[in-house]
Amino acid sequence: MARTSVLSTRVLLVCAAIGVATGIFGGIAGWLTPLLLASPLMFLYGLLLGSHVLPGIIAQEVLRLPLVALVTHLFAALIASAFNPAWSLRFIGTALLFGLIQEGIAALTRYRSWGPWRFFISAVVIGFFVAIVVFFAAHLAVMPLWAQIMYLTISVLGPVVWTAIGLAIGSSLRKAGVAPR
Numbered sequence: 001m002a003r004t005s006v007l008s009t010r011v012l013l014v015c016a017a018i019g020v021a022t023g024i025f026g027g028i029a030g031w032l033t034p035l036l037l038a039s040p041l042m043f044l045y046g047l048l049l050g051s052h053v054l055p056g057i058i059a060q061e062v063l064r065l066p067l068v069a070l071v072t073h074l075f076a077a078l079i080a081s082a083f084n085p086a087w088s089l090r091f092i093g094t095a096l097l098f099g100l101i102q103e104g105i106a107a108l109t110r111y112r113s114w115g116p117w118r119f120f121i122s123a124v125v126i127g128f129f130v131a132i133v134v135f136f137a138a139h140l141a142v143m144p145l146w147a148q149i150m151y152l153t154i155s156v157l158g159p160v161v162w163t164a165i166g167l168a169i170g171s172s173l174r175k176a177g178v179a180p181r
Contacts, residue, residue, distance in 0.1 A: 006065050010180045015059055015068055019075025022055040026076050026091065027083025037138065043151050046127075046134045050158025052076075052094050053126055054166045056102040057119055061170025062179050064114050069106070073099035101125050116167055123163035127156035 007015075029051050036045055055076040056069030077095035081088035105122040134140070134155040140148045173179075 007067060007071065008180065011063060011065060011068065012071070014063060014178060014180070015072040016075050018058050018062070019055055019072045020079050022058065022072070023076035023079025024083075025054065026052055026080035030080055030084045030087050030091065042138060043147065043154060045138060046130050046151065046155025047158035047161065049130050049133065049155070050127065050160075050162045053098055053102070053123060053159045053162045054169075055095070056099050057123075057163050057166030058170040058173070060102060060106060060119070061114070061167055062173045064111070064179070066106070066111050067103065069102040070096075070099035073102075097129060098126055101129070119163050119167055120160060123159040124156065126159040130159060131155035 029048050032048060033045070036042055036048055055072040059068040059072035073095035074092070077088075077091040080091045084091075102122045105118060105125065109118060131152045134151055135148075138151060140151055143151075
């Protein structure tokens with residue numbers, strides 16, 4: 001008896017399509033990062049960095065299968081790297097980190113629970129990682145306490161906000177029939 005793969009051609013094509021769309025968005029976010037960090041609005045960096053949760057959230061909401069978050073994140077990282085090749089390792093590292101966290105949370109439920117709560121748990125976990133990155137990238141240690149608190153709060157909430165957006169997009173795509181049957 002032949003065993004069918006979870007990552008069929010159709011599933012991979014859906015992952016690739018989501019990866020291209022979110023990779024373009026990620027590339028634009030990569031361009032905006034240095035501008036944002038050099039501006040008075042630098043406290044929004046965590047919100048911008050949090051947008052990188054989109055590939056996995058949308059893929060998992062649409063497909064509800066193992067490995068789709070990780071694969072879609074990698075496609076998105078490759079596309080984002082075309083926008084800013086100097087940041088290729090950052091994009092790939094972020095894709096691996098975020099994709100593995102999203103896959104890990106889904107694996108804890110044995111890929112059987114797809115309620116919004118599960119996605120938001122991964123968003124909060126990612127938010128803590130984003131907060132750590134923001135702490136060092138924005139040199140928060142030299143800022144007043146109120147600025148540190150604001151930065152870190154936005155950094156944790158950024159992935160949560162983008163997760164809500166990703167769930168809405170994924171739900172719409174699922175209703176439109178994008179998910180394989």
